[in-house]
Amino acid sequence: MRPTEDHYRHKGLRKKLVQGIQSKGISDERVLDAILEVPRHYFLDSAFDELAYEDRAFPIGEGQTISQPYTVAYQSQLLELKPFMKVLEIGTGSAYQAVVLAEMGVQVYTIERQKKLFEANKKFDLLKKYPTIKFFYGDGYEGLPTYAPFDRVLITAAAPEVPQKLIDQLKPGGMMVLPLGSGDIQQMMRLTKLENGALKEEVFDHFSFVPMIVGKK
Ligand code: SAH
Numbered sequence: 381m382r383p384t385e386d387h388y389r390h391k392g393l394r395k396k397l398v399q400g401i402q403s404k405g406i407s408d409e410r411v412l413d414a415i416l417e418v419p420r421h422y423f424l425d426s427a428f429d430e431l432a433y434e435d436r437a438f439p440i441g442e443g444q445t446i447s448q449p450y451t452v453a454y455q456s457q458l459l460e461l462k463p464f465m466k467v468l469e470i471g472t473g474s475a476y477q478a479v480v481l482a483e484m485g486v487q488v489y490t491i492e493r494q495k496k497l498f499e500a501n502k503k504f505d506l507l508k509k510y511p512t513i514k515f516f517y518g519d520g521y522e523g524l525p526t527y528a529p530f531d532r533v534l535i536t537a538a539a540p541e542v543p544q545k546l547i548d549q550l551k552p553g554g555m556m557v558l559p560l561g562s563g564d565i566q567q568m569m570r571l572t573k574l575e576n577g578a579l580k581e582e583v584f585d586h587f588s589f590v591p592m593i594v595g596k597k
Pocket of ligand 1: 445470473477521537590594
């Protein structure tokens with residue numbers, strides 16, 4: 381069962397979580413504000429009530445995880461979001477990252493390849509508060525050509541290589557943030573599509589994500 385109440389105690393735990401994330405180097409106030417606002421315990425079973433505010437990943441079923449808050453904050457900061465941007469997220473999972481992005485005032489298009497996780501989000505009441513998030517069941521490698529182009533693409537699963545179709549769906553000047561690599565550890569990358577179509581590559585820290593897998597399940 382999901383919890384349905386957000387107490388002062390939870391808000392206090394979130395404050396501590398935000399301080400922890402800040403001390404690890406996240407400085408974008410809009411990101412920190414969003415983490416402070418979003419009741420992460422709602423995204424997990426009520427058994428995780430307090431644990432939800434530890435800076436850790438947790439299982440969400442189907443062998444998948446809700447990302448660590450620090451990782452969510454790190455990717456969100458790299459996106460350099462501006463209000464009303466169109467953001468494509470690959471790997472909805474628990475929808476926590478999608479809600480953090482929505483709190484930052486952008487329009488979110490998020491794709492999940494696992495039917496069970498996609499269906500679970502349909503029954504998740506908190507998400508009704510976020511009409512700016514659109515949920516899709518499909519293979520993230522295909523992106524969403526109908527809704528392209530996007531200002532930003534965020535991949536929240538480990539991509540063995542840069543998915544070309546997603547680069548094609550970026551606006552000129554747009555950015556993609558992804559953990560790149562096929563092993564247990566990946567390199568966080570930010571790719572900027574320059575006006576002439578060339579890609580500028582920036583390399584950041586190492587992380588460990590579940591793999592981005594081809595096809596639907
Ligand atoms: N953003 C999520 C993180 C979930 S973990 C959160 O905040 O909880 C990564 C997710 O990516 C998993 O749910 C996994 O099923 C999904 N995934 C993996 N490959 C995918 C693909 N090709 N297309 C869409 N989703 C994919």
